[in-house]
Amino acid sequence: MKKFLLASTATFALAGGALAQDVKIGIILGFTGPLESITPAMGAGAELAIAEVNASGNFALGAVTAVRGDSTCVDAAAAVAAAERLVTSEKVDAIMGADCSGVTGAILQNVARPNGIVMISPSATSPALSTAEDDGLFFRTAPSDARQGEVMADILAEKGIGSVAVTYTNNDYGKGLSDSFAAAFAARGGKVTINAPHEDGKADYSAEVGALASAGGEMLVVAGYVDQGGKGVIQASIDSGAFETFYLVDGMYGDSLIQSIGAELDGSFGAVPGTDSDGATRFQELASAAGFDGTSAFAPESYDAAALILLAMASAGTSKATDWAGKVMEVANAPGELILPGELGKALELIAQGVDIDYVGASAVELIGPGESAGSYRQYEIRNGSFETVGFR
Amino acid sequence: MDFLNGLVTFLNFVFIPGAAYGAQLALGALGVTLVYGILRFSNFAHGDTMAFGTAATILVTWGLTGLGVSFGSLPTALLALPAGIAITAALVLATDRMVYRFYRRVKAAPVVLVMVSMGVMFVMNALTRFFPGIGVNDINFADGGRFIIGVREFREMTGLQEGLAIRTTQAITLVVAAVAVALLFWFLNRTRTGKSMRAFSDNEDLALLSGINPERVVAVTWILVAALATTAGVLYGLDKSFKAFTYFQLLLPIFASAVVGGLGNPLGAIAGGFVIAFSEVTVTYAWKRVLTWWLPERWAPDSLVQLLGTDYKFAVSFAILVIVLLFRPTGIFRGKSL
Numbered sequence: 156m157k158k159f160l161l162a163s164t165a166t167f168a169l170a171g172g173a174l175a176q177d178v179k180i181g182i183i184l185g186f187t188g189p190l191e192s193i194t195p196a197m198g199a200g201a202e203l204a205i206a207e208v209n210a211s212g213n214f215a216l217g218a219v220t221a222v223r224g225d226s227t228c229v230d231a232a233a234a235v236a237a238a239e240r241l242v243t244s245e246k247v248d249a250i251m252g253a254d255c256s257g258v259t260g261a262i263l264q265n266v267a268r269p270n271g272i273v274m275i276s277p278s279a280t281s282p283a284l285s286t287a288e289d290d291g292l293f294f295r296t297a298p299s300d301a302r303q304g305e306v307m308a309d310i311l312a313e314k315g316i317g318s319v320a321v322t323y324t325n326n327d328y329g330k331g332l333s334d335s336f337a338a339a340f341a342a343r344g345g346k347v348t349i350n351a352p353h354e355d356g357k358a359d360y361s362a363e364v365g366a367l368a369s370a371g372g373e374m375l376v377v378a379g380y381v382d383q384g385g386k387g388v389i390q391a392s393i394d395s396g397a398f399e400t401f402y403l404v405d406g407m408y409g410d411s412l413i414q415s416i417g418a419e420l421d422g423s424f425g426a427v428p429g430t431d432s433d434g435a436t437r438f439q440e441l442a443s444a445a446g447f448d449g450t451s452a453f454a455p456e457s458y459d460a461a462a463l464i465l466l467a468m469a470s471a472g473t474s475k476a477t478d479w480a481g482k483v484m485e486v487a488n489a490p491g492e493l494i495l496p497g498e499l500g501k502a503l504e505l506i507a508q509g510v511d512i513d514y515v516g517a518s519a520v521e522l523i524g525p526g527e528s529a530g531s532y533r534q535y536e537i538r539n540g541s542f543e544t545v546g547f548r
Numbered sequence: 549m550d551f552l553n554g555l556v557t558f559l560n561f562v563f564i565p566g567a568a569y570g571a572q573l574a575l576g577a578l579g580v581t582l583v584y585g586i587l588r589f590s591n592f593a594h595g596d597t598m599a600f601g602t603a604a605t606i607l608v609t610w611g612l613t614g615l616g617v618s619f620g621s622l623p624t625a626l627l628a629l630p631a632g633i634a635i636t637a638a639l640v641l642a643t644d645r646m647v648y649r650f651y652r653r654v655k656a657a658p659v660v661l662v663m664v665s666m667g668v669m670f671v672m673n674a675l676t677r678f679f680p681g682i683g684v685n686d687i688n689f690a691d692g693g694r695f696i697i698g699v700r701e702f703r704e705m706t707g708l709q710e711g712l713a714i715r716t717t718q719a720i721t722l723v724v725a726a727v728a729v730a731l732l733f734w735f736l737n738r739t740r741t742g743k744s745m746r747a748f749s750d751n752e753d754l755a756l757l758s759g760i761n762p763e764r765v766v767a768v769t770w771i772l773v774a775a776l777a778t779t780a781g782v783l784y785g786l787d788k789s790f791k792a793f794t795y796f797q798l799l800l801p802i803f804a805s806a807v808v809g810g811l812g813n814p815l816g817a818i819a820g821g822f823v824i825a826f827s828e829v830t831v832t833y834a835w836k837r838v839l840t841w842w843l844p845e846r847w848a849p850d851s852l853v854q855l856l857g858t859d860y861k862f863a864v865s866f867a868i869l870v871i872v873l874l875f876r877p878t879g880i881f882r883g884k885s886l
Contacts, residue, residue, distance in 0.1 A: 325859075349834075349852065354859065357797070358788035359569075362832050362858040365561040369834035370852055382686065387789070395560055396699025396711040415688065 177217035178474050180205060180464060181241035183252030183262065184457075185228030189355070189380065190254055196442075196451035197277060198223060200517075201251045201461035203445050204499065208465050211500025213507065216474055219465060226253040226262070229326075234258035238266040248474040249464045250274040251457065256281030256327040263293050273476045275464055275483070277456035280405075281331040285525050292476065294483050296456040296463065296520055298428060298530020300328070304335030306426055306532045306548050307376070307402060308343050318346040319402070320372035322363065322388055324379040325352035332378045332404060348372040355383040360391040368397035376402040381409035386416070393419045400424075408452070413540055420537050424545075427452070429533030430519040431547050438496040438517030455496075455517030456528075462499055462516055463487055469506045487522040489513045549708070554841030556702075556710040562838075566829040567822070568718040568787055571725035574821025575780035576798065577805035578732065578814055579773045585749045585812035586769045587648070589661035594777060594802065596672040599795035600639060601778025602785045603679045605632030606689050610681070613691065621693035622720065623786055632782065637774035639675075643668055644770050652766075669796075676792045687790040690717055710841075717787040728779050729818060732772065736814065741768055749812065797862070801828065804865040808872050810879030819880060824865050832858045 182201050184194040205219050222245045224237035234253060241247045250272055253259040259279035267274045268290050275294045276284075282301040287293070311319065321337065323329035329352065337347045349370035353363045367375060367388075375398040379385025385407050392398040393416065403412070403425030413420055429435070438458060442449025449455065466486045471479035486502075491511030494502040502512050514520055521529040535542045576598060583591040591597075608628035612618075619627050647668060651661055677683055695701075696719055699711030736742040741764075748755040748765045756762060781795060788794075805824045809816025834854035843849075856864065872879060 351857070352859065356791065356793060358784065358791055358794040361561075361565045362829065362861060365565075365829075366832070366834040366852065366854055366858055368561060369837040369854075371837065386686075394695075394715060395713055397561075 178214075178219045178249075178465070178468060179245060179247045180219060180221050180461065181224055181238070181245065181247035181250045181252070182221050182461075183224040183226045183234065183238055183241065183250055184254045185258070186223065186225045188226075188228035188230075189383065190228045192382075193452045193454075194254060196447050196449075196454040197254065197457040199445065199447040200438075200442065200449075200454040200457035201277075203441060204458045204461035204465065206445075207441075207497070207499045208462075208503065211503055213500050213503035214465065214469060215472065215503075215507065216468060221251075221461075222247060224252075226255065226258045228255040228258060231258050231261035235261050235265045238262040242266055242270050242272055247272070248468075249476065251461045251464060252276060254278045254453070256284060256331070260284060260287060260327070263287065263289060267292050271476050273464070273480045273483070275460040277460045278453040281327045282335050283327065283331055285527060289525070291480050291526075294460075294463070294522065294526035296459045296516075296518060296522075296528050297453065298528045299524075300332040301335045302530040303332060303405065303426070303532070304337075304339045306530075306534075307336045307404070308339035308345065309548070310424070310426060310534060311340065311345060311376075311402065312343045316345070316373050318348055318372045319374055319376050320348050320367045320370050320398070321350045321376040321378065322353050322367055323350070324384055324406070325354050328406065329378050333376075336376065336378070346372075353379065353384045353388055355380060357384065357387065360384065360387040361395065363388060364391040364395055364397050367392070368395065372398075374398060374400045374402060376404070377407055378404045380406045381412050386412060389416060389420075405452075408535075408542075413537065413542075418540060421539065422537065424534070424536040426532040426534045426548065428456070428518070428530060429547070430531045431533075432515065432519045434495045434515050434517045434519055441497055449517075458496060459514070459516035459518050459520050462496075463514060463520070466494075466499070466502055466506065466512070466514060469503050484522050484526060486512055487514050487520050550841045553708050553710045554838045556706075556708055556712045557838050557841060560699075560710065560712045562826075562829055562833055564712075564714060564718055566826045568721045569829070570822035570825030571721050572780055572784045572787065572821075573798075573801055573805045573825050574818040575725055575728060575776050575783065576802040577809065577817035577821050578729070579776040579780070580802055580806040581809070581812055581814060581817040582769055582773055582776070584806070586745055587652075587661075587766065589658045589665065590803070590811075591773075592662060592665045592799065593643075593669040593672055594773075595795040595797075595799035596669045596676065597636065597640060597774065597777040598781030598784070598798070599792050600672050600676045601632050601636035601774065602781035602790055602795070603676045603682045603792065604635040605629055605778060605782045606682070606687060606785070606790060607679060608632055608635075609689055619692060621716065623690045623692045623717070625689055625691075625782055625786055626720070626724075629779065629782055633775045633778045636778045637771045639672075640770045640774045641767060643672075644766065673792065673796065682792055684792060687785075689790060690786045692716060715787070717783075721783045721787055724779060724783060728776065732776070732814065735772075741765075745769060800862055800869075801825075801865040804869040804872075807869055808879055810881040813879065813881045816879050816881030823880075824868060827868055828861045828864045831855045831864050832861050 224241045226234040256279040273292045278297045280300045282299045323333035377385045401423040405427045408427040439449035467479045467482040470482040491513035494514045496517045523529045532548045534546045605628045608631040609625045696714045699713045702712045744760045805820035809820030834852035836852050840848045
């Protein structure tokens, strides 16, 4: 009897040990704060990938669970505390996040590197993150804004626009983007008459617009947020007749802009990350079946980030960060069998058979340089009060 | 022609926005100055009283538009304004009854009342954000006609290269502010209650001896403050946009206006409002475009000719506040010294 008891206790202990080997992924996004309207879909995207992997039953490392944490998008201290909690008390094996560039950098330096945890961010786009010390632990499925700067300069140069005024939201994102654009535009012979910051959350932007108007330029490049200062600057520019057409960066893409400003916005244009690949449509079908909006900004990138984490783990056969971090680039890039959303089970099978895979995913992932998306953009123009896609870059 | 173009640019980007902003500050400063003159403390909750009043007015406006009521080419919010004022007056009277009255009874030092008003400020801000649909949203509740004259129309009408826009809300701000100030002065100078308030402000003991009921004076003051704060808040919100947090930022320019004009002096509050508004706008404006029109071609500036970046707008009010307190603590119109 004693022996039986001992044996069963030992079995339970072993079973407990096996459970502890299951994989846990922390999803850190700004569920409160300036991005709270898009983060639910981003979180759902990541959880969709996890659910798909669990359902396939092909993931050798056990069941995958997800824990959410709030990055707040703007408060680095709160974001670091949330990440610290996920890593030390929830014992997550990887972090899908964070969303905004500033908090992502803070979590990377204060939590991910000291604890040796891999982070894959779906939406941090600051160029500074390309060169940040990361011990090979940081990746992103979003392109660096250095790339967006190039795309913006290309679009403006093709339209024959020679001089622009630039206003940016005064944070890591806005500053990084406007600087990379200014450099790229100057390299194509364009002239930036003024590169001035604006603060978000103010009621009145007429003073900022006064300075922009004084500097002049054929049009205004607005590197801000659609529900924040960016909209205020555009409204004040139109009211005072300072500018009539605007270039809208990815943060300025949203139906609310057209709703609040109206017909005067016709003729403005811009570009947002996006592809015309099969993956995007496939993902949207999966998303609507799961009950969320697959076209929401950065939701596809979030799905891809979570999928890459799990595929890299499967490929390395372990959830130990130092062992699988090196596999992320391998599974994301050619050569190998192409993997679209909804095919994660197939991908895991191929990995188990030792076949190379090339994860394409929902956002046509191609990781370059220090592990960031090469970035494809959808160029659009506003005509008759709606966004019309004119091409892909 | 060049001179006219420059003048139009100046009017469009400096004078008209500055005048509207000045009127909004003046109304706010009048409220601060009334509290200071009669209740004898600096009311830090004033900014959030404005926010509360505006939020209340917005809710009534939504109710009215929901019923299909509109005010033609004028914003419906003007119809909702009296209701907003009534709600705000109820709130400040309740605050006075629950909070300030105790400190008046114990004859607390003014600095204690200032701290108390900061507490009230936080509570009021929270209350404002409890309103359904207000929260942290950016709300634009101006309806009706947007422009009296738009940039394109102006260019076509005059043939000038520069355009001039006058928004309906800017004109309304100036008109409503003028009416409110006229009513206030008539009330303070011509009515019995107004005179008793001024007597109470000049010398509390003498006023009490002559049979003036202090609680009545206090109550009337709060109602006036609520009316001024709500009007200022609604005009600011109509002209710009409403957000529960931004009114807190208005506190500094409003106090600067009241102090520059002379605390406790209503005329000074109005002058102070315009002084602060025009200082903020002119110091942070980039004069390049105006000067390019006005100066001969050889002298046209290459730089922006901007004294301070627009981010330093509030630093301007702060600097003026410090200078006035250092060199003329009683303000331009000889109010009470702090």
